[in-house]
Structure formats: structure tokens, C-alpha cells
Amino acid sequence: MSKSIYLLLILPVGLLLTACGEQQTPSRAAKTQGSMQHPIPKITEPPKRDYGFSDVVQGGKLFRQNCAACHGQLAQGNPQWRQPGVSGKSAAPPLNGTGHTWHHPKAGLKHTIKQGTIRTGGSMPPWKDKLTDAQIEQIIAWMQSHWPDEIYAAWLETDKKARKSRPAR
Numbered sequence: 424m425s426k427s428i429y430l431l432l433i434l435p436v437g438l439l440l441t442a443c444g445e446q447q448t449p450s451r452a453a454k455t456q457g458s459m460q461h462p463i464p465k466i467t468e469p470p471k472r473d474y475g476f477s478d479v480v481q482g483g484k485l486f487r488q489n490c491a492a493c494h495g496q497l498a499q500g501n502p503q504w505r506q507p508g509v510s511g512k513s514a515a516p517p518l519n520g521t522g523h524t525w526h527h528p529k530a531g532l533k534h535t536i537k538q539g540t541i542r543t544g545g546s547m548p549p550w551k552d553k554l555t556d557a558q559i560e561q562i563i564a565w566m567q568s569h570w571p572d573e574i575y576a577a578w579l580e581t582d583k584k585a586r587k588s589r590p591a592r
Contacts, residue, residue, distance in 0.1 A: 469572045470579055474564035482565030485558050489550065494518050498566055512546045520570035525578040528585030533559055 493515035494500055500517030507513050516522040536559050539549035
């Protein structure tokens with residue numbers, strides 16, 4: 424069996440198994456993580472995703488190599504991510520659609536990955552010298568592949584508004 428066919432068969436099974444854990448599932452989070460600033464739209468059809476299958480596969484490999492130690496193998500984050508630890512810093516948040524990651528436009532996500540959060544009081548190291556822009560895009564694609572359609576649709580609106588308000592270069 425070819426590698427791509429194997430991945431097409433095994434990926435859905437893996438995603439189904441992730442929903443069996445004790446973590447809040449993305450669709451459940453969609454009902455609880457909305458806000459006035461970031462409403463979750465009711466959608467009639469799935470939004471078009473701006474990444475491809477190969478980006479998701481490569482992004483998953485990169486995520487496991489570089490991000491999973493803190494954010495978890497399935498991007499579920501630390502269960503205590505909302506409470507500051509002894510150091511006063513919060514643990515790694517979920518990136519799978521159950522946290523607040525989708526509230527940030529792509530430019531903000533890329534900036535956070537490149538620069539880290541240490542300078543702003545967080546614990547995440549900068550990845551600008553370890554990951555290329557293309558690799559960062561692939562990691563974001565993998566993360567977003569875990570987001571339910573409603574969360575991705577809300578993120579698209581946030582990203583579109585941010586791009587409109589950004590000054591021209």
C-alpha cells in the first residue's frame with residue numbers, strides 16, 4: 424500500500440481516537456469559547472481551507488518534532504493552561520481549536536511562533552532561527568486541520584479583518 428493511501432486511511436482513525444480523551448473536544452469548545460469579539464458563526468457549508476493535504480502532513484511531523492513537548496502530541500495543550508504556575512507563567516495552551524489560538528490572525532500566529540513569548544512574560548522560546556517561514560505555515564496548517572469548521576470560519580473572519588486593517592507595505 425502506498426504511503427499516501429495509508430495516511431488517508433489512518434488519519435481519520437487517529438482524529439476519531441483523539442475525540443475519545445478527557446480533553447474538551449473542538450466542537451464542544453466551539454460552543455464555549457466564543458465571545459462578542461470573536462463570535463462563532465453558524466455555517467451552512469464548510470469553509471474553504473487555505474492549505475493542502477501535504478502541508479498538513481508535513482506540519483504534523485514538524486509539530487511533533489518541535490512543539491508537542493509543550494503543547495501535546497495532539498495539540499491539546501496542558502490541562503492547566505489557564506492557571507499560572509508557580510513561576511507565574513501559564514502552561515502551553517491548546518492549539519487544536521479548544522483554546523483561544525483561533526482568535527489570532529495568521530500574522531499574529533506566525534509572529535508568536537517566530538518570536539516566542541519569553542519577552543512578553545510567557546515560556547515559549549523563539550523559533551525564528553529553527554523554522555523557516557514555510558515550515559511555520561505548515562505547522563499552522565496542521566493545527567488548523569484540527570479546528571472544526573465553525574472555529575475555522577470564525578478565524579477566517581478575524582484574519583480577514585486583520586488583513587484589511589494592516590497598513591499597506
